Amino acid sequence: MLKAIFFDIDDTLYDSTSLTTMARKNSIRAMIDAGLPVSDEEELSKLLEKVIQKFGSNYSRHYDELLKELGVAWNPKIIAAGVVAYEHTKAGYLKPFPRIVPILLKLKEKYKLGVISNGLAVKQWEKLIGLGIHHLFDVVATSEELKYEKPQKEIFEFAVKKLNLKPEECAVVGDKLDSDILGGNRAGMHTIRILKGKHRNEKPASKAERPDFEIADISEIFEVLEKMK
Amino acid sequence: MLKAIFFDIDDTLYDSTSLTTMARKNSIRAMIDAGLPVSDEEELSKLLEKVIQKFGSNYSRHYDELLKELGVAWNPKIIAAGVVAYEHTKAGYLKPFPRIVPILLKLKEKYKLGVISNGLAVKQWEKLIGLGIHHLFDVVATSEELKYEKPQKEIFEFAVKKLNLKPEECAVVGDKLDSDILGGNRAGMHTIRILKGKHRNEKPASKAERPDFEIADISEIFEVLEKMK
Structure with a gap:
């Protein structure tokens, strides 16, 4: 029994699939809004995916690594924009x-x-x-x-x-x-x-x-x- | 000029003063709700304050240290309850x-x-x-x-x-x-x-x-x- x-x-x-998809998308848009000098969302999305694959989903500095991959200097405004957008989206989808x-x-x-x-x-x-x-x-x-x-x-x-x-x-x-x-x-x-x-x-x-x-x-x-x- | x-x-x-005060208060209440075997909010509040003084406000494991101070075994449910309550309160007060x-x-x-x-x-x-x-x-x-x-x-x-x-x-x-x-x-x-x-x-x-x-x-x-x- x-x-x-x-x-x-x-x-x-x-x-979880929608949360992750939308949170990443919104974090990319927020980083572009905060001054990321690349604005192809598709390209950024693929690059972020690559970074997450490489460092694992529990790594806490994905956006720092994304900037490195893009050859962009460390920028706390851009990183923070990504973090805040991710967290806000998560709160909506969880x-x-x-x-x-x-x-x-x-x-x-x-x-x-x-x-x-x-x-x-x-x-x-x-x-x-x-x-x-x-x-x-x-x-x-x-x-x-x-x-x-x-x-x-x-x-x-x-x-x-x-x-x-x-x-x-x-x-x-x-x-x-x-x-x-x-x-x-x-x-x-x-x-x-x-x-x-x-x-x-x-x-x-x-x-x-x-x-x-x-x-x-x-x-x-x-x-x-x-x-x- | x-x-x-x-x-x-x-x-x-x-x-910031209200945010911090209310976020800590709500995190303590959430930890009690999640099973913390001490329920004197005043006492917990003072102990948490002590932990934050000791480790600095940017340390990421205040609640782990609070459990140690109380002689309570590491408990991810209690810690997570504190973190989530802090973040939710922060979102409301920021x-x-x-x-x-x-x-x-x-x-x-x-x-x-x-x-x-x-x-x-x-x-x-x-x-x-x-x-x-x-x-x-x-x-x-x-x-x-x-x-x-x-x-x-x-x-x-x-x-x-x-x-x-x-x-x-x-x-x-x-x-x-x-x-x-x-x-x-x-x-x-x-x-x-x-x-x-x-x-x-x-x-x-x-x-x-x-x-x-x-x-x-x-x-x-x-x-x-x-x-x-």
């Missing part, structure tokens, strides 16, 4: 997907709820708090704290054990086949893929990435839970 | 003092405008951008970039020279006697003290800290400028 449901955060609980909150509340009546997330612990908690859902979860497992990351099965096993459950009593809901679904399958949990965000059109690369269920929207989870019985 | 006016940022252009914007626009018709600020360049620019006034200044001098800080006269001299002016052609507007006014006097500029924020009741410690003029509100600057003629 199912006793717990674990959620991924980005593109599962909120629209909202739960429609129906997430009432559905989590309804699920909470019958199941334990958890989060399994790759990333820095404080940063991931900031998202849950910004989304206003931080009080809803019985366990939040982050890769920074556990030194294991999805799809490694240890991070899933930690979350399951934390609730004194067996893997077959737990389900994972996430958008990424090679992370949420692969890891959940490896750990012996039920896996539910949610078709949201930039990975929604991807196909499983192997049998191990095949989810038990696919849903287009969180509201379909109740049908899936019925089928599991 | 007066040709330029230089402004301090905190408690001169916006209500507004120009009433009348600042139309008055700067009016002053700009006749004078060059500048900012002289102690602090990290990107952080100070973030304030100007958040306030929506970053396009109004002809020069922004920060202590991080210049390696001199108020009340050292070099930072004032830099700003004056940047506009090809003489000190006697420039005025400084700021709230702090031992910083804005002392430094402006040392550099040979006109000094205007604005009675705002937590330093508003302080008395000059020496003749060198005595401002040429005192105003209770920025709208009084026009009378001062008339008197200077």
